[in-house]
Amino acid sequence: MGVMEPIQKMLDEFVQRGMATSIIAATRDGLLIASSPYKGFKEEVFAAMCATLLASAETSMSELANEEPQTIFAKGENFILVVIGAGENVIIGGLVSSESEICEVEKLAHDIEDIIKQKS
Amino acid sequence: MLETGIPKLDKLLGGGIPRGRTLIYYAYPGVEGKVFGMQTLYNHLKKHHSAIFLTTSCSPTPLFKELKEFGWNFFAYLGEKFRVIDSYSPFIGTKDELGIPMDETEVIESYTLHLLREMENIGEPTLVVVDSLSTIMDLCGEYETLEAVREWNRYAKIHEHVIVYNFTAWPYSEDVLQELKENTFEATIMIGGIAERVIFGQYFGLLKAEWTPAERKSVLFKVVRPGGIRVYVPKIVVTGPHNAGKSTFIRALSTEAVSVDRLGTTVALDRGHVEYKGLSVDLFGTPGQERFDPLLKIIGGEAMGVFLVVDSTKSRDFVRAKQMLESIKAYGLPFVVIANKQDLPDALSPEEIRERFSLPRNVDVIPTIASDGVGVFEALERLVDRIMEDGINEGGV
Amino acid sequence: MALEGYSLGIQRLDDVVGPVPPGTNILIIGPPMSSKDVLLMQMAAYAFMNKEAVIFISTNIPGNKLVDMLHDIDGFDEEKIGIVDCIARTLGIMSPETDLIQMASSPVDLTGIGVRISKYFEDFYMRKGIKKIRLIMNSLSTILMYSNIKTVYRFLHVFTGRTRSADALGLFGIESDMHDEQTLSTLKQLFDGVIELKIEGDKEYVRAVGFTPKPTEWVLLEEGGGD
Numbered sequence: 001m002g003v004m005e006p007i008q009k010m011l012d013e014f015v016q017r018g019m020a021t022s023i024i025a026a027t028r029d030g031l032l033i034a035s036s037p038y039k040g041f042k043e044e045v046f047a048a049m050c051a052t053l054l055a056s057a058e059t060s061m062s063e064l065a066n067e068e069p070q071t072i073f074a075k076g077e078n079f080i081l082v083v084i085g086a087g088e089n090v091i092i093g094g095l096v097s098s099e100s101e102i103c104e105v106e107k108l109a110h111d112i113e114d115i116i117k118q119k120s
Numbered sequence: 121m122l123e124t125g126i127p128k129l130d131k132l133l134g135g136g137i138p139r140g141r142t143l144i145y146y147a148y149p150g151v152e153g154k155v156f157g158m159q160t161l162y163n164h165l166k167k168h169h170s171a172i173f174l175t176t177s178c179s180p181t182p183l184f185k186e187l188k189e190f191g192w193n194f195f196a197y198l199g200e201k202f203r204v205i206d207s208y209s210p211f212i213g214t215k216d217e218l219g220i221p222m223d224e225t226e227v228i229e230s231y232t233l234h235l236l237r238e239m240e241n242i243g244e245p246t247l248v249v250v251d252s253l254s255t256i257m258d259l260c261g262e263y264e265t266l267e268a269v270r271e272w273n274r275y276a277k278i279h280e281h282v283i284v285y286n287f288t289a290w291p292y293s294e295d296v297l298q299e300l301k302e303n304t305f306e307a308t309i310m311i312g313g314i315a316e317r318v319i320f321g322q323y324f325g326l327l328k329a330e331w332t333p334a335e336r337k338s339v340l341f342k343v344v345r346p347g348g349i350r351v352y353v354p355k356i357v358v359t360g361p362h363n364a365g366k367s368t369f370i371r372a373l374s375t376e377a378v379s380v381d382r383l384g385t386t387v388a389l390d391r392g393h394v395e396y397k398g399l400s401v402d403l404f405g406t407p408g409q410e411r412f413d414p415l416l417k418i419i420g421g422e423a424m425g426v427f428l429v430v431d432s433t434k435s436r437d438f439v440r441a442k443q444m445l446e447s448i449k450a451y452g453l454p455f456v457v458i459a460n461k462q463d464l465p466d467a468l469s470p471e472e473i474r475e476r477f478s479l480p481r482n483v484d485v486i487p488t489i490a491s492d493g494v495g496v497f498e499a500l501e502r503l504v505d506r507i508m509e510d511g512i513n514e515g516g517v
Numbered sequence: 518m519a520l521e522g523y524s525l526g527i528q529r530l531d532d533v534v535g536p537v538p539p540g541t542n543i544l545i546i547g548p549p550m551s552s553k554d555v556l557l558m559q560m561a562a563y564a565f566m567n568k569e570a571v572i573f574i575s576t577n578i579p580g581n582k583l584v585d586m587l588h589d590i591d592g593f594d595e596e597k598i599g600i601v602d603c604i605a606r607t608l609g610i611m612s613p614e615t616d617l618i619q620m621a622s623s624p625v626d627l628t629g630i631g632v633r634i635s636k637y638f639e640d641f642y643m644r645k646g647i648k649k650i651r652l653i654m655n656s657l658s659t660i661l662m663y664s665n666i667k668t669v670y671r672f673l674h675v676f677t678g679r680t681r682s683a684d685a686l687g688l689f690g691i692e693s694d695m696h697d698e699q700t701l702s703t704l705k706q707l708f709d710g711v712i713e714l715k716i717e718g719d720k721e722y723v724r725a726v727g728f729t730p731k732p733t734e735w736v737l738l739e740e741g742g743g744d
Binding site: 150151178185189208252255259288313317318319320453 | 606607609611613614620622623625626627628629631632634635638639642643663664665667668671672674675676679682683684
Binding site: 027028029030031032044045047048049051052055056059089 | 378380381382383384385387388407409411412413414415
C-alpha cells in the first residue's frame with residue numbers, strides 16, 4: 001500500500017468526526033495528494049493556495065525572525081483556514097469552525113508525518 | 121529656489137525653480153495636469169509666501185472647496201498676499217466674491233493688464249500660477265496668447281517673479297505647441313499618459329530646465345486625495361507556463377530578488393527590483409501551473425506591462441501561455457514575449473515562435489538565455505520603451 | 518480578439534444601419550423638442566441590457582438627477598456606468614465625487630471633462646475588463662455655448678480618437694437649430710455617421726446619414742422612439 005491511501009483514509013475520518021469542513025493534503029509546491037470531501041470545492045486550487053500561504057509566511061518569517069512558522073491560520077467570521085506543514089514535503093490545509101479544532105489539525109498533521117516516515 | 125511641492129520633481133529641477141524663471145506643466149489631454157499647478161501654488165502659500173492665481177475655467181469658491189479634498193485649504197490664505205484673478209465668473213455671468221473679477225475675457229490684453237498690475241501691486245518677488253494657459257488660448261487665439269505670454273515672462277524675469285503655467289496640449293497648431301514646449305519657458309515638465317487602448321497610467325518627466333542639466337527621466341504618478349501627486353514604482357509582471365524560466369529571468373534582471381519557491385517551482389510569487397535608465401521597476405513573477413491561476417489576477421493587478429516568458433523548445437505550452445496572458449487581464453497592456461532557452465538545441469527561433477503564436481508584427485519577441493543573462497536587458501529596454509513611447513505618442517493625436 | 522459591432526438599440530435604426538463597427542462615433546442632430554435625449558437614454562438602456570459599460574457626459578442634467586432617471590432601467594448596474602457631470606458645480610452643488618458621478622468644474626473645463634472620461638475608460642477597460650463601452654454626451658450644444666467651435670473641435674478630435682482606439686461607441690447629441698450650418702459641418706467631419714431627427718406637423722422622423730452609400734429614408738419615429 002502506498003502513502004496516498006492511508007492519508008486519504010485519515011482525512012475522511014477526520015471530516016467524519018466533524019473536525020473540519022474540508023481538508024486537503026498537498027505537496028509543498030501545491031500539488032494535491034488527497035482531500036476530503038472529494039467534491040464540492042476546487043481542491044486542486046485550494047491545495048495550491050494553501051502552499052502559497054505557507055510558503056509566503058515562511059519566507060516572511062524567516063527574513064524577520066529567523067524561524068519557521070508552524071501553523072498558519074486565517075480567521076473569518078465563521079470559519080478558520082489552517083495550514084500546517086506535515087514533514088519536509090507535505091502540507092495539510094483545512095477549514096475548521098473553532099479554535100480548538102486547530103489543535104486537532106495539528107495532531108492530524110503529526111500523524112500524517114509519521115505515516116509518511118514509516119512508508120519511506 | 122521656489123519648490124514645486126512635488127519632491128521628486130524638485131529633485132529633477134535641482135531643488136526647485138529659481139527666481140525670475142518660468143515653468144510650464146505641459147499635459148496631454150486626459151491626464152491630471154491641473155493638480156501640478158495647484159500643488160505648487162499650495163505648497164508656496166503654506167510657507168506663508170505671497171502668490172497670484174489666475175483661474176480661467178472655474179470660479180474660485182467651488183474650486184477651493186473642491187481642492188479641500190486634497191487637504192489643501194486655500195481659503196486660509198486669501199488676502200493681500202494671495203490674490204486671485206477670476207476670469208471665469210464674469211465670463212459665464214456669475215459673481216464670486218473671492219477673486220478679482222476680470223472682464224473682456226476674450227481679449228488677451230485684459231489678461232496682460234491684470235497679471236502685470238497684480239505682480240506690481242504685490243510688491244515683492246512672488247509666484248504666479250496660471251490655470252490654464254489652454255483656456256486663454258481657446259478664448260484669445262493661439263498666436264495672440266503666445267505673444268502675450270512672452271511679455272509676461274519678460275516682466276517676471278525683470279521683477280524676479282516665478283510664473284507657473286498649467287497647459288493642456290489639445291491639438292493646437294504644431295508650431296505653437298513646439299514653441300511652448302521648447303522655447304517659451306525656462307522649464308518644461310511633460311505630463312503624459314501611458315496608453316495602449318485606453319490611458320491606464322500617468323507619468324511626468326523633465327523635458328528641459330535651463331538652470332540645470334535635464335536628466336531624461338520619467339516618473340509614474342498617481343493623484344491621491346488627500347495628498348496630491350504621489351510618485352510610485354511601476355509594476356511589471358513576468359508570466360508564462362511552468363518551467364519557462366520566469367524566476368531565472370527575474371533574477372537575471374534584478375539587483376535584489378526574492379523568490380517564494382518550493383521543490384523548484386514558484387508557489388507564491390517572485391519579486392525583483394531593477395533600476396534601469398532612470399526608471400525604477402518592480403518585477404512580479406507568477407507561478408506557471410494552472411492550479412495557481414487565482415493568484416494571477418492578484419499579482420497582475422495594476423501592472424504597467426507584461427513579460428510573457430516561454431520555453432522556446434516547448435511549443436505545446438504556447439496555448440497555456442496565451443491563456444495566462446488573458447488571465448492576468450494583460451490584454452490591453454503592452455507586452456513583450458521572451459523566447460527563452462535559446463541555447464537549447466531544438467529551440468525555435470523568435471520568428472517561428474511569432475508564427476506559432478500568431479502574434480502581430482508589432483509585438484516584440486526577444487530571444488534570451490536567462491540563465492546566462494543573455495538578452496534580458498534588451499527585453500526590458502523594449503518593454504519600457506513600449507510603455508513610455510505609447511504614452512508619448514498618445515499626445516500627438 | 519475582434520469585438521462584435523454595436524447595435525444602437527433603436528429598432529428602426531438598427532434595421533437599416535445594422536450593427537456599427539467598434540470605434541464608431543455618431544452625431545445625433547435634432548431640433549429642440551425632438552426625442553434626441555430620449556434616443557440617447559434608450560441607447561444607454563440598450564447598453565445596460567447587453568452588459569456594456571456606459572460613460573455618460575451630462576451637460577444639461579445634474580448627475581444625481583440623471584441617476585434617478587437611469588436607475589429604473591432594466592440592467593442598470595452602478596458598476597457599469599460612469600457619469601461626468603459638467604454642470605452641478607456651476608449650480609453650486611458641492612457634493613463630493615463618487616465612483617458613479619465625477620464632476621467637472623464647468624462646461625468650459627474641457628480639460629477636467631477629458632480627465633474624467635479617461636478615468637472611466639481606464640476603470641472599465643482595464644480594471645473591470647469590460648471591453649464594450651458606450652460614450653454618450655447628451656449635448657454638445659451646451660459645450661458650444663461656452664467655447665468656440667475651434668476649441669470644441671480640438672476637444673472632440675481627441676475624444677472621438679480615444680473612442681476609436683478603445684473600440685468604444687461614441688454618441689454625441691446636438692441641437693440642430695442652435696448652431697449655424699458651418700459649425701455643424703465642421704463638427705460632422707469628426708464623426709463616422711449622423712443620425713438626424715426632424716419634426717413635421719406632430720410627427721417625428723429619423724434618418725441615418727453616412728452609414729450606407731446614400732442617406733436612409735426618413736422613417737417615422739414612433740411614440741417613445743422605438744421599442
